[in-house]
Amino acid sequence: MVRVTEIPTKKAKHVKKFGKLVLEDGTVFDGMGFGYSTTAFGEAVFNTGMAGYIEALTDPSYSGQILTLTYPLVGNYGVPDLLEKDQDGIPKNFESDRIQARGLVVHELSLTASHWDISMTLDEWLYREKIPGISGIDTRALTTKLRTNGVMMAALAVSEREIDELDLKKQLAASKKYNNEEFMEVVSVREPRVYGQENESIVVVDTGVKNAILRNIRQLGYKVIRVPWNYPIKEILSYNPKGVVLSNGPGDPLKCSKTMDTAKELIEKNIPTLGICLGAQILGLAGGATTYKLKYGHRGQNKSCIDLDNNKVYVTSQNHGYCIDPESLKKTDFKLWFSNTDDKTVEGIKHKQKKIIAVQFHPEASPGPYDCMFVFEELKKLIGEENAKR
């Protein structure tokens, strides 16, 4: 038989604590606390992906939220090396430089993890990042509740000692609501950052951008200039970019009025632009459409969207709580590009005259399927047309 070498295995350490999850409507789930002993408040949401907890937890769009994974077994393959970076200095295995979700809710945390590239267990990572986690609760029951009643505020407490339920409920009532929070200062870069040295560049307006978006644009062959969410258009244009990407990010798009101003200019000046997720909503708002909050969002990796240009259907990765109102689109210069096959929500828009496109789903995947990578190619095509014109 073959001599097999080794798959490193690590044991959970920061586990077997008290854990309690309390929802705004008074529902209480008791479970095993793990990770960091603290109390977190945030909007309880669920994601139906079956793998990819590392990518999800570091996705800035989960800022302000307590993430429930519907797949019951989590932590199986641990967490890879935090320091590993690609040639541009972008972390290889993570979507941002820290855990963005405020807490993690799972049915079963694997008490041992093994994988050839493991560097630590999930609980260890949460502990280091000061994030609480809870395991051993009926996540299907929780999901059904969120689906039925809509997303709501929740408190997740992890402690070495027994947790006072009444006190926790009081704290939850007093906590700041997700809808009232400001996320941009938390998730966006403060200063522009540059990746790569190519002559031609694309500016990414960072409203909480995932690293996978940066990686994908790099793969198109452009230098990436990542600028803060409120960076003025004049400054953006000073880089003479070939195109602009408005990134994903957390929260209500209406709170990004400065990015919306940028978006209006981009449309006005007909700069080739791709909006992703929050970026799509901002472009929609800039073009005169309206947005609304979904009852329980779209979070998962199995969402099918139809490309209305050719009737092809793609399986997409999604993570959004807000979206563009399809009715409001009718009075704008945007037309529907992608539509969700299940609930017919807006999944992509295209400007009728200008070189502006946007998708509500995540073409960069990570986590999730790679089927929509072509969206980045679409941006490249727009840039090509622009170049040809010149």
Next chain:
Amino acid sequence: MYSIPVNPQYVSSIIESERPDGLMLGFGGQTALNCGVKLEEAGILKKYGIKVLGTQVGGIKATEDRQLFKDSMIECKVPVLKSKTVYNFEQAKVVANDLGYPVIIRVAYTLGGKGGGVAHNEIELHEIVTRGLNASLVGQVLIEEYVGHWKQIEYEVMADYDGNNVIICNMENVLSMRVHTGDNIVVAPSQTLNNFEYQMLRTAALRAARHVGIVGECNIQFALDAESDKYVAIEMNPRLSRSSALASKATGYPIAYMAAKIGMGYRLPELVNRITKTTTACFEPSLDYIVCKHPRWDFGKFELANRNLGPTMKSVGEVMAVGRCFEESLQKAIRMLEIGNDGLVANRKEDAAYDIEDLENKLQKADDKILYHVAAAIRSGMSVERIYKLSAIDPWFIEKIENIVKMEGNLKESRLDERTLREAKILGFSDRQVGKLVGKEEAEVRKMRKDFGILPVVKRIDTLAAEWPAQTNYLYLTYGGTANDFEVGPSSEKIAVLGAGPYRIGSSVEFDWGTVNMVWGLKENGVKEVSVINCNPETVSTDYDICDRLYFEELTLERVLDIAEFEKLTGVVTAVGGQTANNLAPKLAKSGVKIIGTSFENIDRAENRSSFSKVLDELNIRQPPWQAFSKLSDAKKFALKVGYPVLVRPSYVLSGAAMKVVWSEGQLQKFLDEATNMSPDYPVVITKFMLNSLEAEVDGVSDGKNVVIGAVIEHIEGAGVHSGDSMMCIPPWSLSNKVIETILDYTNKIATAFAIKGPFNLQFLINSDQVYVIELNIRASRSMPFVSKFVRLNLIGLASGAVLGKELPKVPKDRWRKIHSYGIKVPQFSFMQLEGADIILGVEMQSTGEAACFGESFYDALAKGLMSAGYALPKEGSVLITAGGSENKEKLLQTAVLLKTLGYKILATEHTAEFLADKRIGDVQVVYKISEPQRKPNIADLLYERKIDFIINVPSTSTLEKYVGMLYDEYQIRRKAVELGIPVLITTELADSFAKTLEWLRQNETTKRPLESYEKIE
């Protein structure tokens, strides 16, 4: 609907008469696929302008041909294993160095993969290549990269004509690449892959499917390095397969249904998710549970079979368990197998102790007990790392097994507090397992558990992890949760039908037919809500749209009671799920669950040999001499008195073996020691075994007063061959009218005496025109679908009214006798796959399937039946005859004469040839035994050179040799023939019918008529 052999000859004749517009090739397994390719190659499809619906023949070939497959994968940038054919060691050395050790050596054209192996260095390479080149008929071996310890991952792809494609499910094999996926323990979804690996393989699967032009469904198998992100595609199946059936049940996505729609031209996004009924079918199911598939092996039935698991599939069936953690799913699956185990630990037979060296060997060479060996290794203190290195099982799975072993230890030391019990239940321990570890009865543990409020919850399988509301009725039970997904309403009548569990030898699709027809029948009879409980992913009864609620669950007392309590069932039907369901009837009845149909007292009266026998005596019905024993010495005395052989039936069986013909005292002792715990509670029944008898049976339905006879069926082989292995014929082909009348009379008497309400099967021996009753089964039998189709009367449909207490409709008396055609059922064996297994038939059933064909005459039906079961019917050629004992030789004489007249060349071994020469059958070529290779012409050479077209090999008195000490030489002939796909006829009856069929085919052509539908009887 035609019941004919699926081969180009028959299918093209149907094409000619029916002139279909389209043909679907992807739904009938490899048989249908091969047939389609041949039809295309023969130009039949073109000639009649038939469209292939789904994946086109070009695409099929690109996945079926080894080289074409590798080429097309390379074209679409999906890596494959590198390999090269070599003709000598020097070439092998160069190739192996190129590929890097280890390499696997596959020998071209040999028997049963013999001669190949894995080489880790040049020394091993030299040894294996030299051996392999000698064994290969064409002197060539293939050197290929070896990836045995890599992970084996599968993806199920759906694609439409427009290029929309999705993954329905991915699966991970627990036993790595070393073991064929059919023999592997499989989980869905994959557990040890991170997002990158999952998506990398997903994308490769879609790319490969698109490249070869898959339309409909396909399965693609990858090997993924456990220690890097390297991967290769191993193979693709452009059709519905065992894996896709599993994927369907694992996700709730009806793959075959969607594939059929796509074949007809629908686009994926046009189709609706049948579970949610609102969302699209063009999506990827998200699971919120873990599925574990476990194969069912029946090695116990094959004395010489090699139990090691490897690249050839040996299992005969499988189960699927759903849970919220691996431990729960695995232990549920083990119980579902019905091999007498209650889970991974704490089984009836104390887990054997092994020394370390022994264990290490067992971990390296997986057999059917591999996971028990992992558990034993953990108990012995071996590290997870070490176990992984030896077994190539991913540490994640080993750690989970460790959790089970730890809990075993905890329970042993505990006084069963609430917390420990709850944790044990979450890890999938059954009440009986827990009871065994803490020294309590199952019922006691159940009571304690319920007092603590520890109950399983009922969850839905809804394809999308509760994201959308889905009113699905597809359910499982788990301790991994706190809330039921729903509560059942207060309907007036709720009945659950128990299915038959895994396919195994002796229980196959026939019981699934029974279950499904019972459900439909109950609904037609007005029952408000009908549930099914079953756990076999290969069945129709586990399709969620068959019944009102489907519990994909264990058929154990504990679980059926859980469901009965949750549902507040009116009662349970146990009459259609074979022996599994039947065995549960008394236990359920004692626990207060109502048995719908024949009362459990009467079932018990029939199962208990003493009371059954008493009833027969009262009715003046003959039976072979028998007696029940609880002491070995008494059993021996009785056997001596009536004379061997005797038929031994233990009432409490440890595993597999239900009954056995025993030929000597030594054998009796051995069998009773190994197979059963003989005790006053569990007596052993010994019956005189009557040699040279005929066997017949009746399938019927009764309402307690009236009896509907389905048909009287006669076996073609003599008694002694298990009824499931015997060819059967309706109407009886040799029984006298008087015998038939007696059989009918006995049947009526017995059915009413036991107040049977539902289906039953009665078995008879006929010896010197005397009829003896040997067995009564108050339940659906294996032959019922065959009989129902022959007489065009759905017996289970009738039974569904009878179980509810309704009077049977009037069926014209002797209806079956007025049908002027023949129906013949031929068993299908899988000896080929079971390395080493002998094909001699005995009282224990060995067949794994069957074919039934109908015709205007006996031979019309038989010819089609034989062909369907895989027997080639050669028009000319050579037959090897070897018979043991003068009696058999005499019996075969007529057959030999006939074959001679028909122009077949006759080869025979020395004694048989001598005998034939004495009888003035000239021109018989003498051939020599395999064990004397120096003497030529030798049987081995002739087999290899395909100079023998079929073999008549009848050992003396058929079953005797097998048990007293088999003649190794005869075994070798049969075994080699099986491996080469040459028909072997092992009874004189079979040889005789085979020869007569060949004769009949000279003058006649078989008929090709469609089956007619059931007649509606009001």
